[in-house]
Amino acid sequence: MNWVGKSRALAIGPRIPTRRADSAVPTVTSNRNAENFRLSNGLKDFLWLIGDVEHGRLLDLGPIWQATLTFFVERGFRLTTEDILRSWKEYTNAEEDRLRRARAGEETVALSPDEMAAHFLQYALQYPPEEFHAVLAWDIFDYLSGELMKRVAGRLYEIVRPGGAVLGLFHSRPPDEFHRYRIVDHQTIETIPAMAPSGHKRVFQNREILNLFGRFKSAKTFVGRDQLREGLFIR
């Protein structure tokens, strides 16, 4: 995945996906309108960076979608999916259950936020070092607790190969509703309203984003008209 000296025109030219009749492009139904689709220069660059990888491995930190799966499988990638927000929600619910079920008088220690984050990551994001060529992180960092957010960013650094890329999204203002994301084509992302696993936690300043991914070699951010910032981080 060495893109140094890579000619963008040559790299992108033949790789622009064409819509095949049998491809699993998400269908636009009545409840989906054009506002659900957004051009993504971050995705475009992300795909360009990993375009030369053969038999690549990609980690999607959102829910699984046929469209996203098909998109990457057709490009020879092996896709791993781990819906980290959902897992975190399940973990916190289980933790609350544990405390609630504790009998009166029984010594039950509530974990601190930092301990919870550490404990959660003993089960989540468990992959060998440098396992993935690319990670789709979407906007999870806006929704994770502060302690977990830093640990997840650190874990991503460990499981991404040198030269690998992470694509993240960051809201410029608290979003009206929670969205899931799936890939439509090489530069279009569909945003799908969904039930939020947790509330929106923060709006990052640009400097905070760069600090969060400080271990990565380089970072590039894109700002769309909808004020959703896209961050591309290269390990």
Add this chain to the structure above:
Amino acid sequence: MWRKQSEVKPSTSSTGSFDSPSYAPPAGSAPASSSPSISSFSGGSSPSVDSTILTRGIRIKGDLAGKGEITIDGELIGSVHVSEARVAVGPNGHVKADIEAREVVVRGNVEGNLRGRDRVVLGATGSVKGDIDAARVVIEDGAIFRGRVEIGRETLQRHEQEARKSAPAPAAQTAPAPKPASPAAAPPKPAPTPVQTLSAPNTSATTPSPASASSSTSSSTAGKEPVSTPAGSSGGSR
């Protein structure tokens, strides 16, 4: 504890313990006297010859193997191997097992690896924690999945094996070949994997209109030296 309804010996063999502690047939089901916990039958509308159904409320620990179709709407812990048939996990099914079949359809809960020689279908109510390895994978919206998906690996291996078998002896060439031709050394590039979708017909006319055009800024957080990838990093092998 349970009885077989059919006289036909089921093609699916199972080993392990069967437990049906408090099974109550769902309303609308067959009368209790003829309601099988595990039923086997031949024929019917299904194209498969034999079929086995583990109904809701049944709990099995053990391994299932055979040639007939299996529908699991109960609870199973162990493994399932029916390489020539279909395995379906119903909405009430809870399976902690690796499943290997021609086709695997999951509409319930599965913890284990799924291997479908033909395809794996993850329904909208399905939840899988494990890896999927199949020629084709179908994911319905709403499905929950945590794991790795590998598509077409077996297909690729089959093609490689066929190529090995049918590979002709190295022909005389004007330019000397560096090594004897070995199909393994030059495997065919995998064809684009067909992935079937259950979504509605593609409405390609409804081209998404871009909601945003973006500008970019870039910065380097750790030096500006060229980023290089270690040798072999693009191989994808674990």
